[in-house]
Amino acid sequence: MRLALPAEAALVAGSAGLMHQVTWVATLRATPPVFADVRGGELVLLSVDAARSIDPRLTLATMVRRLVQVPVSVVAAIGEIDEADIEAANRVGLPLIRMPADSNVREIEREVKRLITDYEAQLERRGAQLYNLLTQRSIQSEGEGALLETLAEHTAQGVAFYAPNGDIRIQLAQGQAQVALQALRPAASGDHSLLNQQIWVESIAMTSGSTAYSGGYIAL
The missing domain is CATH 3.40.1390.20 (HprK N-terminal domain-like)
Structure with missing residues (x-):
């Protein structure tokens, strides 16, 4: 809802x-x-x-x-x-x-x-709106913290950004979600269940010339 x-x-x-x-x-x-x-x-x-x-x-x-x-x-x-x-x-x-x-x-x-x-259509529409907003803020060279704030604001979920080795860099969460995100050490994209919290993790793909590498992970 x-x-x-x-x-x-x-x-x-x-x-x-x-x-x-x-x-x-x-x-x-x-x-x-x-x-x-x-x-x-x-x-x-x-x-x-x-x-x-x-x-x-x-x-x-x-x-x-x-x-x-x-x-x-x-x-x-x-x-x-x-x-x-x-x-x-x-x-x-x-x-x-x-x-x-x-x-x-x-x-x-x-x-x-x-x-x-029409849940699927509404989900797709809101997802597209959020993607466009994140893209715009990325182009404006806003940092990871600002992008996480956008995600937290529009999803009402705790969010965190992790380094490629799984170390947490930035977190915006409270209560049990905060504890779970702090305990998480992501190594790949996917769904996780930790401390009775369902967490979705997505890898951030980066490129330098023709070389692709991991820029870390976002979890919410």
Whole structure:
């Protein structure tokens, strides 16, 4: 689902429910009941201010407690998220995502629907966008750190760059992902399972004239 959301979107609570499958996307109705069309499994995209304008009693914490009973899979909220909202989401294990203030609800709704109905096409499109962005920054001679920041920002994953001998050079990760990437010593491209973390490794091919050699590895 990360592919359909803005790069600035951030999970702030409810990580215990991240394994829930998202089957569709739902938004607030303009009149009560605002969640009449929710059936279960949805990513619910809402504006905190819009909800309060419809019904002042609809705090984000209240909506989280109601939606988990459906149950929906994720709540993505535009607007202020306070400690009470975070506590409510953590208590019921419902992932709560803070969306950028300038998020376009209809545009994100379309992106989520596209991702669900045609995952391969959406994955290819986002992959091409990321490749073009990385190529542009490489041409601008931005260093490995800037390229890793781009990868981390657009994939929401921990990333690391390794020397050809497997020694870690740069890392952008937290928690268990950080520990796993530090323990990894890549020697070839491929998938790895380490400390309950799934890690994808890709070799960086370099050339000098007609000679090809390894420039190291990227892992995420």
